[in-house]
Amino acid sequence: MSARSERTGNPAGTFLGMPAFPQAAAGAVRDERLRANLRHATRTIRDKRARAVAELADWAELRTAGKAIKDHTLRHLDRYLVQLEENVTAAGGTVHWAADAEEANRIVAGLVRATGRTEVVKVKSMATQEIELNEALAAEGITAYETDLAELIVQLGEDRPSHILVPAIHRNRAEIREIFADRMASWGRPAPEGLTDSPAELAEAARLHLREKFLRAEVAVSGANFMVAETGTLVVVESEGNGRMCLTLPRTLISVVGIEKVVPTWRDLEVFLQLLPRSSTAERMNPYTSLWTGTTEGDGPSEFHLVLLDNGRTAALADRIGRQALRCIRCSACLNVCPVYERAGGHAYGSVYPGPIGAVLSPQLRGTASAVDASLPYASSLCGACYEVCPVAIDIPEVLVHLRERVVEQGGHPLERAAMAAAGFVLDHPAALTAAERLAGRTRALHPRRLPGPGRAWTDTRDLPEVPAEPFRDWWRRNRT
């Protein structure tokens, strides 16, 4: 059992059977080391992002353009996807359509089996995590090696990602050193003797371990940040260059991409290549931008497959308010600025998409039937910091409240419903409200400091307010009428 799974009592590597957000978050809040790691990391990225964004005088216009391009594309998604398919096919690629995770996994496993190989190298990809591709491939006897540094840390630690951009953000250097020293040997090249926790040594250990994989790999699996419909070009942006190794060295490349990742033209792409790096890594430009169009003889993979993934996206698209979440470009700025994420950590969200965007994406992609999915729309104080930083202006608080309504409609919480109904009556009858206020005022000496039952959630850490001798409306009546 990994350190992480001991914390939450859940099986490593999977999000199945996660407890509701409040329970998982309460555990994380008590974890001093986790809180310190997250506090340091999110605040560092948060401040850097603010500086990178402040450099551009036209940031607001870029943000508006990003939103408009995504909205236009989503409105005509059918058209752009077909155009993309035609152009990928014309360039020598093969396009597969996957309605859900199971179908996508079956397609990828079949493609890998057809190569006769049992190992694949992977570019960091949220879509393949969403469909739990690694687990599905393992069941077919195929080993998937994560090559992104943070994903490698997560994979070696039998852990789960807790951040979109920095999946091992919950780990500090000392923990990473320990994971490398203990686990690298069972996955391939062992960590060097006497490995310390200096960033340079840790990076070198990962470089040596991964290089062996790159040079041997015949099949790579990736996602993509964007797909340009007008030419059938896929785009991966990254910082490490490990993605580029995977995208160029193997013979076969399989890309699993959500259907919402298409953009119509290169001109549209330009907007996102400015919005994404500044929002995610706080860089003016990301170090590596890899672009490929089908296959090119004698250059890169000779076989290219694109698996277009729906997995709940069409259903989200049908929701007038919820669909804006599909504009997301996975920058993770909303995670870094979120006070709830900073304290609860990514694992509490029970999904590969944590933080504010996860709280609106997961319940739309997976539905609100499970305990964790029904609790996610409430995992926010609605402070609005996420909306403020979102480079494609997703009004996350608006979607959260909208999804809360969906949870309420499916039954909600009986006690809460009763309380809301009672409040609804009193608040629509001022005489009843006045009577209730006066009763509270007269009995105030009897009010307890701590409440039993559900009220404990308030009084565990907070006193109840002192009820005044008279409500304002009585003061008004006595003094101004």
Next chain:
Amino acid sequence: MRVALFATCVNDALFPATAVATVRLLERLGVTVEFPAGQTCCGQPQYNTGYRRACEPLVRRTAKAFAGYDHVVTPSGSCVAMVRDNYPRIGARAAADGRGTELADLATGLVPRVVELTEFLTDVLGVEDVGAYFPHTVTYHPSCHGLRLLGLGERPRRLLGAVEGLELVELPGAEECCGFGGTFAVKNAAVSAAMAEDKLANALGTGARVLCGADNSCLLHLGGTLRRTGAPLRPLHLAEILASTEEHPWRPSA
């Protein structure tokens, strides 16, 4: 100019001193204030918890209670944001459901007239120095809805800065949420409490004796935590500071 006070349910029931201070402040500035008795609650707790339909009677009630007033002044940023941002949404959804435009029309009529107290003082009355006297060290927590949804910006700080005797000290991490968030405070009590703890550590670190806010719901949460810990910091609504003068200085209410 007919001006109505929208006291809000939280102030009416739990913080009458804030509503009284708002009345006294506005009257001192020459404004005649009325308190329409039909007002209750804007519906924010219901709306933000997912009970949109339960808000509809309150939209109707609030719009009717304040019909005919030029300005509806509210010492609560989050209640203003509820009306400004969500009343039109409630109206649009009702219309989209085929239930007519009544709610949308009520929202359209009400929204432009509802103003937060500091907006009313600086934008409508055009005053920054309201003639207040408050000889204490104060730090200001700009609640999220006032900060981000209303864009109050420097208005509250400028008003506080003009108060005689008041020393304003900057709150580190001021723009971070205090962790109240309505039902969030009980649905996610652990995270909410952790956020309050950090906010209060920042506030206490300033050495201020008064933690000022423009939203009593946040101060209810922070004040409850302060009282539990016995920390030497008093939460106080901005209106009560601005109402305080040399002749009638602020006093804790009974």
